[in-house]
Amino acid sequence: MASGSKSLITADLLAETLPADTLPAYTVRVSDRTKSVRLSLSIEDGLEVVIPPNYDHQKIPEIIQKKRAWIIRNQLKLNQREAFLQAQSPHELPNSINLRSLNEEWQIEYCQTPTKSRAIAIQENKSQLKLVVNGNIADIEACKFFLKQWLMQKAEKHLFSWLRKVSIHAKLPYRTTAVRSQKTLWGSCSNNRNISLNYKLLFLEANVVEYVLIHELCHTVHMNHSDKFWELVGKYEPNYKMLDKSLNQAWQIIPAWLL
Numbered sequence: 001m002a003s004g005s006k007s008l009i010t011a012d013l014l015a016e017t018l019p020a021d022t023l024p025a026y027t028v029r030v031s032d033r034t035k036s037v038r039l040s041l042s043i044e045d046g047l048e049v050v051i052p053p054n055y056d057h058q059k060i061p062e063i064i065q066k067k068r069a070w071i072i073r074n075q076l077k078l079n080q081r082e083a084f085l086q087a088q089s090p091h092e093l094p095n096s097i098n099l100r101s102l103n104e105e106w107q108i109e110y111c112q113t114p115t116k117s118r119a120i121a122i123q124e125n126k127s128q129l130k131l132v133v134n135g136n137i138a139d140i141e142a143c144k145f146f147l148k149q150w151l152m153q154k155a156e157k158h159l160f161s162w163l164r165k166v167s168i169h170a171k172l173p174y175r176t177t178a179v180r181s182q183k184t185l186w187g188s189c190s191n192n193r194n195i196s197l198n199y200k201l202l203f204l205e206a207n208v209v210e211y212v213l214i215h216e217l218c219h220t221v222h223m224n225h226s227d228k229f230w231e232l233v234g235k236y237e238p239n240y241k242m243l244d245k246s247l248n249q250a251w252q253i254i255p256a257w258l259l
């Protein structure tokens, strides 16, 4: 993660400060493992052009020029992500948890109470959508651990019955289901029709979650992303292309303390 002193650049500003004939700054990395040229953009390394050995360096500016719009667009996304993470400081405890899929925004109160062990207890006040975290709240990691446990239980309760409903409605049966904490997957479906769902789905909008459930249920019929698979998904969710796209952006709204 870069330091906080880096200024934010909007796409317009970036386009303005970069006249059409000027290329964004980049570094070149030669990789034995790559067969074709690839652009990579990250907060840590900026714009990196990865090329196979023996690649003609003189071709690089033209490639960058061609990908200019993509670079500017993604640079903006990175800047937003960085600002989002900096604004919420992952080391601090959250004051609220916004479960968009359930339309529930929980407020969290922390209450230091005498305790011998590391134990943290979470009290749930459902009518007020309030959580009270009791115990040694100076132990931030323990608080996070128990809040995450609470989220996992919440996910089991809601996502399991949600999946069951969608499955019955779509007539796409599955075998078992589990809630997991995956880093890069929202859900998965095994050859044996066992479906795993990421508890972080709770933070997404309900229609996006519903799409993930349909997507995984369609994998019980097609274990791939073939045309047939998408055809089936489209039967249940005509808007699947847009929803799938928004899913790629959705990691941006997962709170930093859970990363």
Ligand SMILES: [Zn+2]
Binding pocket: 215, 219, 224, 225
């Ligand atoms: Zn899939």
